[in-house]
Amino acid sequence: MVQRLTYRRKVRYNTPSNKQIVVKTPGGVNTYHLATKRSARPRCAQANCHIPLAGIPAVRPRELKYMKKRQRRVSRAYGGNLCHICTRDRIVRAFLIEEQKLVKKVLKEKEAAKSADKAPAAVASTAGKKKKGSK
Numbered sequence: 001m002v003q004r005l006t007y008r009r010k011v012r013y014n015t016p017s018n019k020q021i022v023v024k025t026p027g028g029v030n031t032y033h034l035a036t037k038r039s040a041r042p043r044c045a046q047a048n049c050h051i052p053l054a055g056i057p058a059v060r061p062r063e064l065k066y067m068k069k070r071q072r073r074v075s076r077a078y079g080g081n082l083c084h085i086c087t088r089d090r091i092v093r094a095f096l097i098e099e100q101k102l103v104k105k106v107l108k109e110k111e112a113a114k115s116a117d118k119a120p121a122a123v124a125s126t127a128g129k130k131k132k133g134s135k
Helices: 061-066 084-127
Strands: 020-024 030-034
């Protein structure tokens, strides 16, 4: 006949935080040992990515709290928060946006220089004309 086991802690129900493992002791008696929850791997925080982050261990939040800072993250921009692909995309996007701003600025300066060259000729042609109603 199977040996019956009882929970040895306060919670008497099979809740997610009260999972048990049956262990056979050297005396031949089966007992319960508390099983810790499986940890989810940290994932990329980008909205459509969610790739598991490399170099960061899958541990429970309490264990993560007591780990060293260098163990909790990867030493780069957005390390421990974004994956390498999303990090690269953000850096490239920021660079391209800055380049686009510079191009717009240069085009605006060229346009201003072009209009400055045309403006004196237009002013000179209207300088000799008389206005209506003036004597």
